[in-house]
Amino acid sequence: MRFMIIVKASTNSEAGVMPREDMLAAMADYHQELARAGVLLDANGLHPSAKGWRIRYEGGRRRVIDGPFAETKELIAGYTLIQVKSREEALEWARRFPNPHDEDCEIEIRQLFELEDFTPGEAIERFRDMGVAAAKQ
Known part of the structure; x- marks a missing residue:
């Protein structure tokens, strides 16, 4: 089972x-523990939304919207991707995640879909043939 630990953006990260x-050291220690346990798949911080953009789909058309984006609490500043045996194990790792900001904040944990979660079909086999991460589980 793969889970993403999502670090919400703050005013400072934006x-x-x-x-x-000291915050980087705490994060390095935590991620080193994940790596030693063999559950770390990936972890990265993201540049502020001012350096990003969104694609909005409306009425069959696509429109590019440049950042920055106003709702900081809805933005993502970084993530950690882990692979564990259960939801409970993911919860235990998430409880140990260091506070990523100098203020009150929250992290969000979401399970990733695996190809096996979908009804078998040609499209799912195409994803499997591409070697997407979910197919390698």
């Missing part, structure tokens, strides 16, 4: 303020 050294 302003491009880099984390303090």
Whole structure:
């Protein structure tokens, strides 16, 4: 089972303020524990939304919307992707996640779909043939 630990953005992360050294050290320690346990798949921080864009789909058309985006609490500043045996194990790892900001905040944990979660069919086989991560589970 794969889970994504989603770090919500803050005013500072959206302003491009880099984390303090002690926060980076705590994150490095945590991710090192994940790696030693063999459950870490990926982890990264994201640039502020001012450097990003969105594609909006309306009436069969696509429109590009450049950042920054106003609702900071709805934005993502980074993520950690883990693979564990159960929801309970994911919860235990998530409880140990260091506070990613210098203020009150929250992280969100979401399970990823696996190809086996979908009804078998030609499209799912195409994804499996491409070697997407879900197919390798």
